[in-house]
Amino acid sequence: MRRTWRTVVVATAALLVIPAAAAPAAPIATVEPGVQRLLPRPVAAVATGRAPFTLTEDSHIVARGGAERVGDYLGDLLRPATGYRLPVTGRSPRRGDIVLDLGRGKAPAGHEAEGYRLVTDERSATISADTPAGLFLGVQTFRQLLPAWAESRTRVSTAWRAQAARISDYPRFGYRGVMLDVARSYLTVAEIKRYIDSAVRFKVNTLHLHLTDDQAxxxxxxxxxxxxxxxxxxxxTRVGSRGGADIYANGTQLGTGPATRGYYTQRDYAEIVAHAKARFVTVVPEIDGPGHTNAALASIPKLNPDGVVKPMNNTADVGYSTLDANSPVTYEFLRTVFRQIAALTPGPYLHIGGDEALVTGHDNYLRYLRELLPEVAALGKLPMGWNEYAAVDLPPGAVIHFWRGSTLADVLKQVARGAKVVMSPAGTTYLDQKYDPTSPIGLSWACRNACDFDRYYDWLPVRDGLTETDVIGVTAPLWSETVRGLAQAEWLSYPRLVSIAEVGWTPQADRNLADFTARLSSLGSRLTIAGINFRPSPTIPWTTDISAPDQHTRTLRGEVARFTAPSAGTPLATLDYGDGTKSDVTVTPTTPAGPLAAPGLWKVTTPDHRYPRPGTYRATLTITTPTGVATTHFTIHAHH
Structure with missing residues (x-):
């Protein structure tokens, strides 16, 4: 029996971009292919009403002005799902081509660094930008205009259409980040690379790696x-990498099991940096100090003034360790570490930590920073540190990583001297917090009870005496006391990381929670098809996307369709065979779901159904989920 897979989704009226002041959208079950709601919200996007752009097996990716690198990336994205060759060429554009147009004056004026323009119509899809980074960001928007099945890693036969639109877009902030705490629980190189690939979909451009702490x-x-x-x-690494956050100080287990152990060789780290760079992501490495340093002290006794070996710590406790601010050995050690990290990291920043140095003593803390800051400058890097480090005079361009307001006066003083701020207020950006008290993993000290995507969206990144030019961006930290592996990291991140991404990208005047919630509705299908784990928030009207095959058979049997259904509960399916018979059919998940796994793809299977006579029949499949009803049609060629 031959199957030709195609994707069919019922058309439901939806705008490309809902006005910021719009009321909450009614729950919908499907989104018309090519009218994907864009995340983050573009600065300006208009559906032109022209015929849509259609990608075909004859389409090329036309790279102009040195756009081949982004063209190769786009081709790698689209080939698995489409099955098309999509060669990257320099030919003159033809109907059905994707054109990447790189050159001066292509981006919106004044936003050359990351701005882009995107125009889709029946002739072509054209992304224009001044920089490769801008083109790359435009690609992330274009992929959302295609059906969600474009994220599939296996071939899906469908009409690959993108709604005709005209988009002019650029970011509010240049620094849009996520932080992975790999110290308390390790993530492999492959897991970090996959996390990067997921985050760039939403125009995240900075990865902060918290490489050291008390635990490891x-x-x-x-x-x-x-x-x-x-x-x-x-x-x-021989000693210090063996630690991890396994338990609370009272012995209660953290997370679902022991923390993951491991470390990165310098080649591993360089591989992460190179992967990030290829996706226009800047890596910011953090070596925390003078507190949060027990793993270093346990590994190298000479860093302790008394030379006594400190035990490794497998609890979540912090605040009890310190490097010796009065020891020359401390600065010899730091010079070696930061020189090597700086040499491996092409980005402009070195994050030196500086938080919760509770046993260092104020004078020693100031001395530590005054010794270390010139070392960072000598390496050609700008220092970055948690907001406690604003207690010393910082060089212009230094970045204060704001996580709590206890040192606000110091922060404002340093900003007046030319320092900049990245906002990570714990209660609205920390991805490690529980969604609610029932969450199986996560902490709750910074956010209690109601910590879903809406809280992470509905806050002001410029406040407390700061101005728009003082703040260079936002970061969502994912501390890993309770995180065990990539799937759990994704579950805590999505959809909340998308909230932070839009806070960093979209102008404040254009942000609206009801609008954002409506646009999130189609996110679940896209994440599901891409294999990205997430928490299906019960407050989002998740959509359903169906992939159904046309079939050549007299007897219909077995699997007939696959679909996404992110909302909780088991969906129902009814199949009208097109010959006057109709029945309920079986739906089963393709992967097991659980408290830390989003519902994945579902498959629809039918018992043997023999068509009474040869002919062509139009079958109708109806999927019912808690958020609505989706219907699709497929053809049965019963000629055998």
Missing amino acids: WRIAISTPADNPSGLDYDAL
């Missing part, structure tokens, strides 16, 4: 030829 040291540092104190740098 995750980055290899080689012993330099010049090592006056004879420090055993290999011990940082």
